[in-house]
Amino acid sequence: MEECCSTKSQKEHNHHEGHDHDHDHGHSHDTEGKSVFQMFLPAILSFAMLSAGIILDHSVKPDWFAGWIRLVWYLIAYIPVGLPVLKEAFESIKNGDVFSEFFLMGIATVGAFAIGEYPEGVAVMLFYSVGEVFQAMAVTRAKTNIKALLDQRPDEVTVLCDGKPQTVKAENVNIGDIIQLKSGEKLGLDGELLSETASFNTSALTGESKPDTKTKGATVLAGMINLNTVSQVKVTTAYKDSKLSRILEMVQNATSQKAPTELFIRKFAKIYTPIVVFLAIGITLLPYFFVGNYEFRDWLYRALVFLVISCPCALVISIPLGYFGGIGAGSRKGILFKGSNFLDVLATVQHVVMDKTGTMTEGVFKVQEVKFSDAVNKNEILKFVNALESNSSHPVATAIHEYVGEIDHAIKLENIEEISGQGLKATVNGKELLVGNFRLMDTFGIRYDLNPQSIVYTVIAVAYDNNFAGYFTIADVIKPDARFTIDALKSLGVRTTMLSGDKSSVVKHVAGALGIQEAYGDLLPEDKVNKVKEIKSKKQTVAFIGDGVNDAPVVALSDVGIAMGGLGSDATIETADVVIQDDRPGKIPMAINIAKQTKRIVWQNIVLAFTVKAVVLILGAGGLATMWEAVFADVGVALLAILNAVRIQRMQF
Structure with a gap:
């Protein structure tokens, strides 16, 4: 009894699940598992204290609201939103990253307190924190979309312990345990079929709704649904190592494959932030040598305004979020992108090369x-x-x-x-x-x-x-939507070619029926490779669509490899850059559209952030912009960029 149902520590599993996607930015980790109210609570407390302080300052004006009481009041308003950011700045400095956006926000707000501009100091940090919460919510929403679509694994399974069925948490099942699978039940782990025969619905893995009959000794995978008699399966893979878990992890970690735009912004922020800090020091000190009536406090205020405006958080937040939104939108439609770089490539695809059997045909x-x-x-x-x-x-x-x-x-x-x-x-x-x-x-x-x-x-x-x-x-x-696929690709200005090992007359007949521009049959895998090389030599961006197993060499050679419904195969996961989960070719133009929209939104955010910041920076350096304009230029633009990035998840494709 102990052996077949022994429980493992859940700590490891929880750690694994909770950190499937390590977001690059900010302290959004802290929001994991919190309700919306809990996430906004520090900002609500801070806003209440700040609002009361401003009313006391400008409307009520009591005598007691001055000196150290006023300072303590605004400090209490600052702590809920400011402390986490200062902590992050300290952690970043400890890890060798001195010029982080947390450091910028920290010195700008602490500086504001130092020159007595308490409400501005609190307001900057408050709005920055609200932006962070919105960003965390957007990321969580995208992650939830991905999980809801992909996490086909049941939480509990029935394990036979000394011949008796017992319900156990799926992550606690050991290799070698025997699972009893009732009719209509979903398999929780990969294993080997012990029953003589069993029919499974494999659509969660392959997109193929036709029942797949397995015989004794056959490999069965997590996510398959048992269709008829009670079956027994011997577990061969740990829960977290099953193919379905690996696919889930692959998509949630997709943003580790960075798009060139994202990589550029990261490098830019690393160079840009220290320059901004030194410029702020220059704005504070250099006018002493050139201005007759130099006032240190005024020029320090201008420098702090400059720091707040120049904080790159609108870019650092919204660009990865835009790509993550694109990956999430794709996942919701059954299109799995392995990285944001493939969204960038797909957006520029000029030529789609496809296999015939299983891609455009059933x-x-x-x-x-x-x-x-x-x-x-x-x-x-x-x-x-x-x-x-x-x-x-x-x-x-x-x-x-x-x-x-x-x-x-x-x-x-x-x-x-x-x-x-x-x-x-x-x-x-x-x-x-x-x-x-x-x-x-x-x-x-x-x-x-x-x-x-x-x-x-x-x-x-x-x-x-x-x-x-x-x-x-x-x-x-x-396939029913094959003709629509080719028409949609043509409307996007994409050329189409069909390559197949099938009889030439059959390939040409199918290509003619679908309106595919070029078709070649009787091809061996190496012939397909040569054809794709020939197309690439014309300096065209090529996407290849196949089953991801037989066509692995061509998938690897193309700019972006798309696999049709091959989620049951390790080779597909390894070689394809994009996986169409439900086997429908109509998802190909949809994937290209998602990629184009994602790229458009990312560039909209870049242009918006740079334009607004440039205008307010000039005004700030000239003393025409206050800390409130700076807050809009930084946090307002960041919020607009986040809302724009989230928009992709609501789009209809």
């Missing part, structure tokens, strides 16, 4: 037409073919079985033989039955009066008793 073969000679009993031959094909696991066999129906077990097949690369041979009622391609007909000298090359689709020829009986045509079904 990857499920269906019988299109059946043409048999009048000289044969069509129904009888169909039953023979169905019985023979039941010996094959090829998709073609599945298509024939779906078309014909149940297998007639009364049919006695003898001498079953597979002729490699050609098809199947057997004896039925003492007569030879051949099912395969036309090469098989040629091998056995069967005569037929048609040209196989004139048929677009894959052809399955049938011969019985040394006579050609007829043929099936089998084709992959085009």
Whole structure:
């Protein structure tokens, strides 16, 4: 009992979950797990004290509200919002980052207190803190969107302990434990199927809604839903290491892959902030040598105004938040971006190259037409073919079985033989039955009066008793939104090319039906690589869309690799830059649109921040802007930038 249900310390799990996404900026960590009221409480207290202080200063004007009482009043107003920022500034200095925005806000507000401008000092810190809370809320909202979409793992599972079912928290289950999975229940951990057979809905992982039947010993993954009988699964991977957990972590850590704009702003802030500090010192001291009626207090005030205005928090907050909003908006739509840099690349894509099977088509073969000679009993031959094909696991066999129906077990097949690369041979009622391609007909000298090359689709020829009986045509079904996808890409000015290993006539037929500009069939993986190299040599930004496993070399070569519904595969997670979770090609133009909107919003924020700051900086240095204008230039712009960045999560794509 102890062994199969032993509980691990939850501390490690909580640490792991709570720090899945380590946001780059500020003390928003402190807001983790707090309610909105708790997050705003310090600002509310500070605002109440500040408002009361301003009323006492300008309206009531009591005699007692002066000297040290006034100072203490404003200090009490300052502490709830100022102390966390000063603490962050101290921590940053300890870690070798002296010129952080916390340091700027700290010296500006402490300086304001030093020259007796108490209300301004409190106001700057108050509005800065409100901006921080809004930023933290925006990040939390984006994280929640991602978690709600991706975290398909159930919290609890039923573990067999000494043969008895017991409900246990999923993170406490050990490798080797046996999970009992009821019908309709979702698997919580990766494992090995112990039951003889079980059918699973794998749509959470692959986007494929068709049930997937697994046999004993097969690997089953967290997020799969058991569809029929009670099954047993032996756990092979710890909860936090399951594929689904890794995908969740991958998306939440997506902002570690920085976009060039983001990297530039970070470098810029590191150089810009110390320059600003030294300029502020210059504004305070240099006028002594050039101005006749130099007043230290006035020039210090101007320098403090300059410091507040020049604080880069609008940029440092809003740009990562813009990208994180884009990643969150994508996740909500079933599009997983592995980093903000891929949003930047997608926004500039000029050429989309795609695979055919499983990307623009369902990857499920269906019988299109059946043409048999009048000289044969069509129904009888169909039953023979169905019985023979039941010996094959090829998709073609599945298509024939779906078309014909149940297998007639009364049919006695003898001498079953597979002729490699050609098809199947057997004896039925003492007569030879051949099912395969036309090469098989040629091998056995069967005569037929048609040209196989004139048929677009894959052809399955049938011969019985040394006579050609007829043929099936089998084709992959085009996805319902495939045509819309190509039209949407064209409207975005993106060129399209289809590359496939399938028969050229089939590839050209599908490309023609969808309006794809170029199509190439009969390609090996290395041929696909050469084609993509050829397109890239024309200096075009290329996105490749495939299954992320067979097409790994091309995915790696393209500027951005997009995988269709391959979440069950390690190779997909490793090689693709973007994953379309539900297998729908219509998400490709949507992903490009999200990327374009994200980039637009990021640049809007950059232009807004620089323009407002430049104007108010000039006014501040000339003594025309007060600390209140400085607060607007800093915190007001930061809030506007945050609201603009959050906007992307509300957009309809």
